[in-house]
Amino acid sequence: MESQHEVIEIRNLYKSFQSGYEENEVLKGINLTIKSGNIIGYIGPNGAGKSTTVKILCGLIDDFEGDVRVLGMNLREDALEIKKRIGYIPENASLYDSLTPLEFLSFLGEMRGMNSGKVTERALNLLRIFEMEKNANQRISTFSKGMRQKVLIISGMIHNPDIIFLDEPLSGLDANSVIMVKEVLTQMARDGKTIFYSSHLMDVVEKISDRIILIDKGNVIADGTFETLKGQDNDESLEKLFTRLTGSTGLSDRAEAFIQSFEK
Amino acid sequence: MIQFIVSIFRPFRKLIEWTGVDYKQFITILKLKLLLDNRRNTAFTSNRGGDSRNMLIMQSGMFALFGALLTGLLHVIQSAFVFYFVIHSMVMIFTAMLIISEFYAILFATSDNSLIHSLPVNGQTVNLARNAHIFVYLFLLGFSLSFVPMIMGAFRFGIATLLVFIITLALNAAFTLFLTNIMYLGIMKMASGEKLKNLMMYFQVAIAVFFMAFYQYGIRLIDNTDVFNMFLSIHWYTFLLPQSWFAGTIDAIGTFNWDLNHLIFMALTIGMPLGAAIITGKYLTPVFNQKLADLEQSDRSSAVRKTRKVSGKWSRFAAKIFTRKNEERASFTVMWKMLGRERQFKLMLLPSIGYILVLLPLMFQGTNLQNVTSGKLFIALLYFPILIAATFSSAVMVGDQKMSGWIFRSSPMDSPADLFKGTIKAGFARFLLPVYLILAGVVLFFWGPARITDIVIAFLANYLMTMILYFYQTPRFPFTLEKSAVQGGSNGLRMVVSMFVVILIAMFHYGTLSFGTWISLLLIPIYIAVILYVDRKWVYSQITWKQIDENNRY
Numbered sequence: 001m002e003s004q005h006e007v008i009e010i011r012n013l014y015k016s017f018q019s020g021y022e023e024n025e026v027l028k029g030i031n032l033t034i035k036s037g038n039i040i041g042y043i044g045p046n047g048a049g050k051s052t053t054v055k056i057l058c059g060l061i062d063d064f065e066g067d068v069r070v071l072g073m074n075l076r077e078d079a080l081e082i083k084k085r086i087g088y089i090p091e092n093a094s095l096y097d098s099l100t101p102l103e104f105l106s107f108l109g110e111m112r113g114m115n116s117g118k119v120t121e122r123a124l125n126l127l128r129i130f131e132m133e134k135n136a137n138q139r140i141s142t143f144s145k146g147m148r149q150k151v152l153i154i155s156g157m158i159h160n161p162d163i164i165f166l167d168e169p170l171s172g173l174d175a176n177s178v179i180m181v182k183e184v185l186t187q188m189a190r191d192g193k194t195i196f197y198s199s200h201l202m203d204v205v206e207k208i209s210d211r212i213i214l215i216d217k218g219n220v221i222a223d224g225t226f227e228t229l230k231g232q233d234n235d236e237s238l239e240k241l242f243t244r245l246t247g248s249t250g251l252s253d254r255a256e257a258f259i260q261s262f263e264k
Numbered sequence: 265m266i267q268f269i270v271s272i273f274r275p276f277r278k279l280i281e282w283t284g285v286d287y288k289q290f291i292t293i294l295k296l297k298l299l300l301d302n303r304r305n306t307a308f309t310s311n312r313g314g315d316s317r318n319m320l321i322m323q324s325g326m327f328a329l330f331g332a333l334l335t336g337l338l339h340v341i342q343s344a345f346v347f348y349f350v351i352h353s354m355v356m357i358f359t360a361m362l363i364i365s366e367f368y369a370i371l372f373a374t375s376d377n378s379l380i381h382s383l384p385v386n387g388q389t390v391n392l393a394r395n396a397h398i399f400v401y402l403f404l405l406g407f408s409l410s411f412v413p414m415i416m417g418a419f420r421f422g423i424a425t426l427l428v429f430i431i432t433l434a435l436n437a438a439f440t441l442f443l444t445n446i447m448y449l450g451i452m453k454m455a456s457g458e459k460l461k462n463l464m465m466y467f468q469v470a471i472a473v474f475f476m477a478f479y480q481y482g483i484r485l486i487d488n489t490d491v492f493n494m495f496l497s498i499h500w501y502t503f504l505l506p507q508s509w510f511a512g513t514i515d516a517i518g519t520f521n522w523d524l525n526h527l528i529f530m531a532l533t534i535g536m537p538l539g540a541a542i543i544t545g546k547y548l549t550p551v552f553n554q555k556l557a558d559l560e561q562s563d564r565s566s567a568v569r570k571t572r573k574v575s576g577k578w579s580r581f582a583a584k585i586f587t588r589k590n591e592e593r594a595s596f597t598v599m600w601k602m603l604g605r606e607r608q609f610k611l612m613l614l615p616s617i618g619y620i621l622v623l624l625p626l627m628f629q630g631t632n633l634q635n636v637t638s639g640k641l642f643i644a645l646l647y648f649p650i651l652i653a654a655t656f657s658s659a660v661m662v663g664d665q666k667m668s669g670w671i672f673r674s675s676p677m678d679s680p681a682d683l684f685k686g687t688i689k690a691g692f693a694r695f696l697l698p699v700y701l702i703l704a705g706v707v708l709f710f711w712g713p714a715r716i717t718d719i720v721i722a723f724l725a726n727y728l729m730t731m732i733l734y735f736y737q738t739p740r741f742p743f744t745l746e747k748s749a750v751q752g753g754s755n756g757l758r759m760v761v762s763m764f765v766v767i768l769i770a771m772f773h774y775g776t777l778s779f780g781t782w783i784s785l786l787l788i789p790i791y792i793a794v795i796l797y798v799d800r801k802w803v804y805s806q807i808t809w810k811q812i813d814e815n816n817r818y
Contacts, residue, residue, distance in 0.1 A: 060381045083384035098303035110292045111383045
């Protein structure tokens, strides 16, 4: 493995959205340093600010407060250079349904400066690995959710990026594909790539992450390996840890109340 | 075709790159957008999910055919200026209509924002690709529409006018793009988020109704005055009309007329669109794109968005009157709410209500009130709302809830009939009934209480026809189809047949007026019996889940 160096530095990251007359503060001063070759599990409850962080780091949202450096470059000044070297796999992204995966992937490759022959060859190769070679010239509109997700995953990796941002990447994938993606991510990290993995699937995050960052209500509330985060409470799983730290207590009482509501 | 279109930009490569645009990326995005256009379902494609291709060529062909049909009108025009004035006016009207109907697909295409913005492409490139795409689309429309007229013009006024005309077409498209940007930016300044989307929708409805009014009253104007001669002499306001600039320039070159007026036209032809293009590219588009991005973000980020509290008092009251079974009532109540909120549906339906308001004064035109009230015009008034029913039956399918059918398919309903009955009755109660009551009020006011029987009969006929019109559509779940797909296919023919039946019913009612009130009174129980039969035994009980499964996706 290559020697580790800092690839993401976030200082005092704030972001709010205007909603009518109200200001909805999504990120409230995030500070993080992330090194190469790591798999970062970025977790948090719904509405915690995970996707917003990922979108900022990928240059999709540019009106934020704070300093962000990715691959040693300032995100505000060198967003294009950064985008060339990162991959983004969004959650529920819209694909161009009337295109075939080959056309779609060729478009993305060409936009990233790859020559069309190379991008076609690589796209076909990656589609083959995901057992989608026979669908290469079929329109995306006919695909199942899992197949669309595979196209999305390939689209984020086709240009061999240094950092890959994944926002809930495994939704809709079958068990074999999940295992394969996990294996791919682990091997990529071994090759010095950085994986920024945002998800709700605690078991996957627990298994593949070198470091877990827990965000809640726009603040980082825990940061470390699973072993260090378990701490004195010795949580048996990341799920338990998550529940404890995000203050989601009394879940069994609430479940019981849910069941009882049918009996009334 | 796409390759040919993008090759047009090749000579301008250096100029494009000089503005900070990455030429290769620009061409890649433009090619993609045109490819998507080429595969987009339009009114001319099957609505059964087949692969659509070569749509740009088909659409261009349709426009060319339409333009050819208008050539007969142009034949009588002697002056080159008026000839090209009329063609450019025609192009501008069609362009405006296209912008309205293709609003979401072309102008407000935000679905790929997150995809494009994640790529290493700068703002100038994205902006130019967006503008070039709209420009190409508008130019292609104008070129196809005026293809036959421009050949005719070349024969009559010289080949030079043909070349200049093509250049002015491009300038026309650039200027229209500018006006569109200005117009929508103005609206965007007024609101944001959901409010903005609603405002846009109402704006589009207003424009559609305006065009209908313009068409109806404009045609009458042409009947009454010598419209072509009107444009032969140049007035101060001639300089305000962009089509005059273009026509004046062509006229100047075709007839070697270089007087001051023609020189002004030429200066405006070159100066205005070029100035507009610079302002669009430099100032308007970045603001426009930022507003679009904000629009998308505000939709997604707002976890605390407030929604207007709906009491549901009216829907519950109406449900009690129009429905019998629980399932039907549940469908009625939910559809009542959704019909009030689904923008694409309203965009299609509301203009039909507006058209009635436009057409209403025409009925009283050209005759005094005494003559009107002594006649039987009220019959036409009372059957007008069926126009709404006809539009409703297709509009209710339109929406982006493509896969929402599972909600109904997974419900423990042994037949889908109640869902459809609830939907059509909610539509009738929410949109058709208020209009009918207003028109009934007009009839009562002008024709007096003697027409109450006719009002009741026409009401029953309206209700009956609304139910039947809806039934004669392909059974699809509400809000699950693209607008373009709804407009195509066999539904159009069914609609024509249904409208023919409506006319027959109205004429039948009209015929009974000669036989006195007792015949009219006899119609009431007959209609009620037919309605009950249609409601309970015939129309809806024939819709099966099998039919539904064939036409819907889950």
